[in-house]
Amino acid sequence: xxxxxxxxxxxxxxxxxxxxxxxxxxxxxxxxxxxxxxxxxxxxxxxxxxxxxxxxxxxxxxxxxxxxxxxxxxxxxxxxxxxxxxxxxxxxxxxxxxxxxxxxxxxxxxxxxxxxxxxxxxxxxxxxxxxxxxxxxxxxxxxxxxxxxxx
Amino acid sequence: xxxxxxxxxxxxxxxxxxxxxxxxxxxxxxxxxxxxxxxxxxxxxxxxxxxxxxxxxxxxxxxxxxxxxxxxxxxxxxxxxxxxxxxxxxxxxxxxxxxxxxxxxxxxxxxxxxxxxxxxxxxxxxxxxxxxxxxxxxxxxxxxxxxxxxx
Numbered sequence: 335x336x337x338x339x340x341x342x343x344x345x346x347x348x349x350x351x352x353x354x355x356x357x358x359x360x361x362x363x364x365x366x367x368x369x370x371x372x373x374x375x376x377x378x379x380x381x382x383x384x385x386x387x388x389x390x391x392x393x394x395x396x397x398x399x400x401x402x403x404x405x406x407x408x409x410x411x412x413x414x415x416x417x418x419x420x421x422x423x424x425x426x427x428x429x430x431x432x433x434x435x436x437x438x439x440x441x442x443x444x445x446x447x448x449x450x451x452x453x454x455x456x457x458x459x460x461x462x463x464x465x466x467x468x469x470x471x472x473x474x475x476x477x478x479x480x481x482x483x484x485x
Numbered sequence: 486x487x488x489x490x491x492x493x494x495x496x497x498x499x500x501x502x503x504x505x506x507x508x509x510x511x512x513x514x515x516x517x518x519x520x521x522x523x524x525x526x527x528x529x530x531x532x533x534x535x536x537x538x539x540x541x542x543x544x545x546x547x548x549x550x551x552x553x554x555x556x557x558x559x560x561x562x563x564x565x566x567x568x569x570x571x572x573x574x575x576x577x578x579x580x581x582x583x584x585x586x587x588x589x590x591x592x593x594x595x596x597x598x599x600x601x602x603x604x605x606x607x608x609x610x611x612x613x614x615x616x617x618x619x620x621x622x623x624x625x626x627x628x629x630x631x632x633x634x635x636x
Contacts (some may be wrong), residue, residue, distance in 0.1 A: 385547055386556045386579040396536055405537045420603045421579055424572025424596070428537040442610065445575070449608045450601070452571045457600045459593065 340435045343367055343413035344468045347437070350377040350390065351415045351476055357382060361476045364390035364414040366398035366407065373410070374398040390414060391422035395429050407431045415473035417444030417466060423452035426462055433463045437473025491586045494518055494564035495619045498588070501528040501541065502566045502627055508533060512627045515541035515565040517549035517558065524561070525549040541565060542573035546580050558582045566624035568595030568617060574603035577613055584614040588624025 343365060350363025354377035363377045374397035379388040391414050399405055411433040412426065418436065423445040426434060434446065434453060445452045446464055453462040494516060501514025505528035514528045525548035530539040542565050550556055562584040563577065569587065574596040577585060585597060585604060596603045597615055604613040 380556070384554070384556055385550055386581070387543060387547060387576045389579075392538060396538060399536055403535070405531070405535055419575055419579070420596075420606075420609070421572050421575025424570055424575050425538045428540075428570070428572055430537070442608075445571075445603075450603075450606065452596075452601075452603075455571075455601065457593075458571070 338468065340411075340413065340465065340468050342370075343372075343411060343435060344415070344437055344473070346372055346375065347390075347413040347415050348469065348473060348476070350375050351473070354378050354390075355476070355480060361480050362390045362414065362416045364394040364412060366394050366410050366412050368402065368410045373401050387421060389419065389422050391418050392425050395422075395425050395431070399429060405429070411435060415469075416440055416477065417446050417448055418453075419443045420445040420450070420452060426453055427455075427458055427460050430460050431462055433465075435465045435468055437466075437468055438470045438477065439466055489619065491562075491564070491616065491619050493521075494523075494562060494586060495566070495588055495624070497523055497526065498541075498564040498566050499620065499624060499627070501526050502624070505529050505541075506627070506631060512631050513541045513565065513567045515545040515563060517545050517561050517563050519553065519558075519561045524552050538572060540570065540573050542569050543576050546573075546576050546582070550580060556580070562586060566620075567591055567628065568597050568599055569604075570594045571596040571601070571603060577604055578606075578609055578611050581611050582613055584616075586616045586619055588617075588619055589621045589628065590617055 351361040376393035502512040527544035568591040
């Protein structure tokens with residue numbers, strides 16, 4: 335899908351995920367964009383930081399609010415290679431992110447449609463526009479290859 | 486309830502919440518304990534860090550894994566004055582925390598029983614022992630007083 339408007343964003347997130355592999359981190363990458371411009375980039379850093387909460391999305395959101403000097407990302411899009419977990423979906427709601435685009439679905443821990451839906455929860459005070467499955471195969475194969483090689 | 490075994494933990498979390506007020510931060514405090522010993526303490530720091538994700542529980546968990554040199558808190562208890570939101574409930578699951586004790590229930594954003602239940606979700610790979618409502622009135626009044634004064 336060469337003309338898909340979200341392709342560049344997911345490809346930037348994939349580039350982060352590929353960097354993670356070289357550091358022996360679980361290959362999930364994320365970028366935040368505003369007006370099509372990347373304002374933050376991150377990959378999982380749970381090994382380097384010895385911190386199970388150091389997911390790509392959380393780090394990218396924290397860097398974006400710092401970079402933009404705002405605590406509301408309602409005019410931003412988060413691109414991430416894997417459907418966010420509960421923590422990261424919750425962080426997306428706290429940051430009032432406007433739009434979420436993710437690659438592979440996560441049927442074990444994904445909280446943006448798969449196991450539950452935090453980012454479109456009827457009782458929370460913010461709801462996010464969500465597009466899942468963009469470059470899903472490529473994003474998912476990166477993860478599967480990583481875990482296969484470690485078995 | 487002078488002999489309640491969790492009273493000291495919630496009181497330590499309340500002390501953190503009271504510190505937050507002096508800094509004009511939303512008064513939520515958290516501590517992590519292991520074998521009855523406090524290993525980390527934090528309060529909300531969203532204003533100071535200009536970061537909407539800087540909740541007391543997330544910061545306390547991150548400090549605890551650093552202090553203990555482990556990425557699993559399964560032998561730890563998190564005490565927090567307010568029922569955790571989705572982000573913090575998700576962080577609790579990621580850190581494989583053993584036990585959660587909280588003060589006031591949060592019927593707007595609480596994801597440990599009120600709006601949803603991330604920490605005891607049947608499809609996630611970790612479930613937490615939960616006790617809510619310990620010193621709930623005192624914990625809740627601290628928050629109500631803070632928001633009343635700002636109106």
